[in-house]
Amino acid sequence: MRFKSLSELKRPKPYEIFLANLPQNIVMSQYAKTKTFKINELILTIHGDSFEWYGYTLGTKDSPELIIDIGLPKNDQNLLDYTIIGSKGIAEFQESLPGYTLINGWIHSHGALQYKHFSNTDEKNNLTVLDFISTRTRKPIAKREIIIQDLVFLLKDRFTEKDLGKGSATLITDGPITEARIMETVFGSFCYSIVIGDEGWHKQKIYFQEKGVLSGQTSVNSKEVDLIFADTGKTLTQSDIQVLAKEVEEKIQPNTDPPPEMIERM
Numbered sequence: 001m002r003f004k005s006l007s008e009l010k011r012p013k014p015y016e017i018f019l020a021n022l023p024q025n026i027v028m029s030q031y032a033k034t035k036t037f038k039i040n041e042l043i044l045t046i047h048g049d050s051f052e053w054y055g056y057t058l059g060t061k062d063s064p065e066l067i068i069d070i071g072l073p074k075n076d077q078n079l080l081d082y083t084i085i086g087s088k089g090i091a092e093f094q095e096s097l098p099g100y101t102l103i104n105g106w107i108h109s110h111g112a113l114q115y116k117h118f119s120n121t122d123e124k125n126n127l128t129v130l131d132f133i134s135t136r137t138r139k140p141i142a143k144r145e146i147i148i149q150d151l152v153f154l155l156k157d158r159f160t161e162k163d164l165g166k167g168s169a170t171l172i173t174d175g176p177i178t179e180a181r182i183m184e185t186v187f188g189s190f191c192y193s194i195v196i197g198d199e200g201w202h203k204q205k206i207y208f209q210e211k212g213v214l215s216g217q218t219s220v221n222s223k224e225v226d227l228i229f230a231d232t233g234k235t236l237t238q239s240d241i242q243v244l245a246k247e248v249e250e251k252i253q254p255n256t257d258p259p260p261e262m263i264e265r266m
């Protein structure tokens with residue numbers, strides 16, 4: 001008996017064509033940047049101390065990849081490693097937004113703390129936000145072949161139930177064929193994640209999800225990227241700051257009684 005060489009035994013690589021890219025960096029408007037760090041400043045002036053807080057990064061349906069604004073939900077607990085985002089909270093916030101606005105990620109501040117990276121809780125939140133917004137930011141990014149071993153061809157109206165029992169998948173056609181290639185659309189979606197601090201530092205990642213529409217094959221990965229600031233012509237005015245100050249007062253509350261598990265984690 002003659003053995004095939006290893007290269008012959010290898011599974012053929014699925015044929016794939018590229019359709020579109022997902023964002024490779026995070027682009028944020030100057031307005032959103034100014035607003036972000038203004039929130040830190042306002043917390044300090046209004047509450048007299050620095051707190052951690054979180055918000056959502058916002059884009060539009062026409063331009064889902066650009067962060068044009070920051071949305072501030074009511075923060076329950078403003079503590080490092082304690083903010084746990086749930087899909088219910090994200091859904092409620094999405095519903096409160098105008099129809100053309102889209103959540104494309106989340107942002108949070110570690111305040112004055114020298115904890116300049118994502119915590120384990122942050123990583124869990126990243127996946128929760130990705131899961132929620134993936135259907136909204138998704139687009140076809142590739143067509144990928146599904147390799148089916150033992151594909152059976154049958155002719156419409158000319159097969160029995162027994163014929164259907166054969167093979168791993170069946171293709172029923174209206175004419176005789178001997179070869180077919182099945183290509184599925186791969187949807188890709190993304191979610192931005194940004195962590196900042198009072199001193200003006202920031203770290204950011206993009207989370208990606210890919211899902212084959214037929215196979216259901218899903219993969220999630222993330223990478224650290226650059227944050228690029230873009231001038232969209234919009235600036236944060238004095239009246240914008242007044243509105244923001246009111247929001248900070250109402251939505252971000254000091255927590256003077258940190259839960260014990262938080263102390264343990266630090």
Ligand SMILES: [Zn+2]
Pocket residue numbers: 080081108110117118119122195
């Ligand atoms: Zn954090």
